[in-house]
Every structure is written in structure tokens, then in C-alpha cells.
Amino acid sequence: MSVAETKTEKLDGWNRPPVIEPDGEGELLEVAMGPHHPSTHGVFRMDVALDGERVIRLKPVFGYLHRNHEKIAEGTTYLASMPYTDRLDYFCSLSNNWAYALAVEKLVGQEVPERAEYIRVILAELTRVQNHASTIGFLLQEMGASGTPLMYAFREREKILDLFESLTGSRMMCNYMRFGGCRVDISEPWLAATRKVVAGLPAFVDEFEALLSSNEILMARCQGVGVLKPDLAVNAGISGPMLRASGVNYDIRKIDHYGVYDRFKFRVPLGDHGDIYDRYMVRVLEMRESIGILNQALKEIPSGPIMDPKAKIRNFRPKAGEAYGRIEAPKGELGFYLISDGGPNPYRYRVRPPSLINLTVLEDMCLGQNVADVVLIFGSVDIVLGEVDR
């Protein structure tokens, strides 16, 4: 076998989407789903070519919400980009804050006090719980369960957002983390309120599961639909619950041990089939693991400072160099790549958004499926357009 042949053989598996041949009866129908379609989570367009109900081609079109985030960040100071990161994935602003703070801390070699690390873990896991709950709500909304699961998820999310508001001042645009720590310290009443909310979360997940997991309609619509093969998932750079639903054991909390995650006991739920139902189930199980982490973190949280005393807020000029900081955000690997030339603003600022990269396999998952399932498959990817378009 020649070298060229092995290459094509390797590429055959994943580089090209499978070609679906139309059955020859009638004409192809081209449909533009979006950009103002209720299922598109914002402004996103899918140009779909249909043969009857079957999807022959699918082209994702994005960029409607482009806000020039990276270029703006190259023109402002390091601190001034922090509130803009809230607006990337506006469901998980605290995770975004953390990823950016981590990248800058790597750039300047800054230490973070232990208490601040615990606060970050608590907030990131609360974010994960509320993100997964609302993602499942949206998925069900797209399946036609108009409202009920979503409202149950939002009821719980509201409690978590109230905690965020009483700590950071804002429900969604938290702007809380700083290079070398956090902005304000948590108080005893806040901890007590958090313990109360966390104590109520397992009951919520149980209720959610009783409502959904064994529902025949959900199973019929989700099982075996939108299958993502593990090799394709790995090669396309998919991360987060989508990758784990395909059965690939990859969780940055376990691999990088960033923050203080190596101190907590938690498992990484894995799927088996890589279909929509596995993605749903992985999210439910991840919520349970997050609650476990929250309980441990709330029990062990030490006292002490929340900010490195050497950290600077103003006149922040890192030495020339580059750094890539990444975390396991609820949607996948969220990374910030920074190059500093010693000035007050980054020379290069790049976001590795999990939503955008998870979206690249949308066509592969949708080909040959029914058009009604495209909406579901798209919903199971869990994207936020603020992060896709930036």
C-alpha cells in the first residue's frame, strides 16, 4: 500500500461527510432555517437541502451576532476585557471569567489564594448546573414540550442567579473574577443561602428525571438520532458533554487539574451511543456530579484572603510572552490564548469557543435525518450564539 493510499483511507473515515443521494423522485427543496427561527437559539441560519423530509445537505451560516470581541480586546487593557467575556456565553459568564483570568494568570505567573480557588469552583459548578438544566429545557422546548421542562429549569436557575446577584451584583453579567483572585469576598449568609440552594438541587434533578428520562416520546425522538461517532468527534475537536456522550473520556477538570479540582471526588459520565439521548443523559449525570463537587467545596472552603496582595488592578503590564488558559466550561473546552508584547493591552487575544467548534459537526450529524430532527440535533449541541459569533 502506498503512502497516498493510506492517507485517503484515513481521511475517508471523517474528513468528508457521507454523501446522501436523493432518491430521484421530485426536486430538491432548499430551505433557509433561520436566522430568525425560534429554534436557532439566537440568530443562526441553516441552509438545508431537502429531498422530501430527508436532509441531503446542510450548511451552517453564522456571524449575525459578530461583535468584534477579539479585536476590541486587543485595543483595551487586560482588565477592560473581563466584562466583555461575560457576553461571550451569556449563560455561563462566571466560567468565561475564570477561563480569561486563568489565561492572564498563566501569562504573568500569578498565584491565586486558596479561598479564591474554592469560590471559583463553587461558582463554576453552580454555573454548570444552571446551564445544563436550561439546555435540557431548551432541547425539550424544541421537541415540542412547550414550556413545562424549560420553566422547571428556569425556576431552579433563578435561585442560582439570585445567588450570583447577591454576590457579584448582576444576575448574568457577573464580571466577578480578577487576575489573582476574586472581586468581593463571600459572606457567611451567602454561604448559608448557597448551601440551602444546593441542598434543594438533587430533588430538582430527580424531578427532572422523573419528568423526562423515561418519557416514551423523548426516547422515540432522541434515541439513535444525530449519532456522532467517537473518532469523528475527536478529529473534529469536539469537547464537553458532546464528546463525552460519544464515549470519549476527556474532561479538562481531570486532565489539567486546574484550580483545586484535584481535591474533589467526582466521576466523569460517559455516553455509549453518541445520540441525542446520550447527550441529554450525560448532562443530567453531570449535574449530579456538580452537586457532589459543590457539597465538598462548600464543606471544605477555607478562610483567608481572596486576592493575591501582589495583584495589580491598574497599570497592568505583563511581560512579553504568550499563554493559553483553558477550562472545562459547561459547553466544552473554553480557552483564551494571549500574546503580550509588554504593553498595557494584549498583542493577540483569541478565544477558543466550545460552541463554535462543536457546531462544525452539525452537518455530519444531520445528513440523512428528517428535517424535524435537525432542530433537535441542533438543540443537543448546546450553543450560545454570543460565543459562536463573538
Added chain:
Amino acid sequence: MLGEGIVKGMLETAKNFAGSFVSEERLTTVEYPEQRIPTAENARVFPFLVYDGPEWEAGLRCVACQICEKECPPKCIYIEKSKDKKPDFVGKMQIYPAKFDIDISVCMSCQICVEVCPFEAIKMDTQFELATDDRFGGLLLDREQLAKSNEYYHTIHPTEASEVDARLAQEKAAAEAKAKAAAEAAAAKAAAGEAAKAAPKTDAPKSDSSAAGSN
């Protein structure tokens, strides 16, 4: 059995439906304009300028250092420095903002101006009902509209305001102590100067005498 999952789910919704009649906690919404949930103490909406004392213009803490203008991420603050000076809370003469505008249609409530302000002059308000029919003028707040008293600050963020007051009082005490020390030092210096002035007189004859002695 087919349909078992659906029945189980319906039971769950029935429980929730009945639950809101039984338990007050399960009611998650309020009828907004009549009923209000109190805002969190840390809540932040848009910035305002704090002033001490009864007169807003005389009591503004802002000294027009323009740090917030420089650090503001969306650049929604516009400041013009004054030509003359007025005393600040310690009595030091400082310039003040002749013009201080915030365009709240641009402001994104990030609180960075509050964090970088070294004079505790700008704080976050909790007032959120700011709808106006004037898109441009109505959302561009000048310093008179932005000025709120320290008492108001105490009503919306009591803990934070007391901390700020304590810090300012400490600063003032330190400044007064410094001024007192400086005054004492000046007095001592003056006294020393007097002494020094007096000293040559006493010294001079000595040197004279020594000179005389040598001669």
C-alpha cells in the same frame, strides 16, 4: 409498559400544579408593578457620583482625575476638568469636574469605574426603572443628574457605604494627623530656626573669643 414514562411525568407536573396552591415557597413569581422583590444589596445598575453634605456641587467627591474615563471599557464617561479648585473632604484644594457625563445607553454596568476610583467618588446605583422617550438626551446623564447624596448611598448599599465611610474617616484622620504633625514640625522648625538664629549669636562670640584666643 408503553406510556408509563409519560404518566410518571404527568404526575410530576400535577404535583407542581397543586404545589403552588399549598406552599407559598413554590410560588416563584410576583405581579411586578404592584409587588416587588427587594433588590440584592450588591445589585448594580448604573453609576452615580457621591457627594457629602447638603450641597451637591460643593460636596462632590470627584476630583476629575479621569481614571474612570480611561479605564471604562465601553468609554461611556466624559469628563472636563475645572480651571479653579475647591477644597475636598480633607480640606486639600483639588480640581473638580466642570463636566461629568455618563451615556447610560452605552454603559454596560461592569463596575470597573467603581473599582479603579481612588476617591470613593463613583458608586453603583440600584435604580433600574429608567425608561425614557428621549433616546439621546434622556440617556445622557450630566453631573447634576448623577449626583446623589452619601445618605442615599447608605440606603442602597448600607454595608459597603459604612466601610467606605470608615475608610474615608481614617484617611481624614491620617491627613489631619499628618497636617498636625506637619504644623508641629513647622513650628518645631520655626522654633529651631529661632534657636538657630539665636545660636549664631551665642556661637559668634565663642568663635570670636576662640579667634581672639588664637590671636
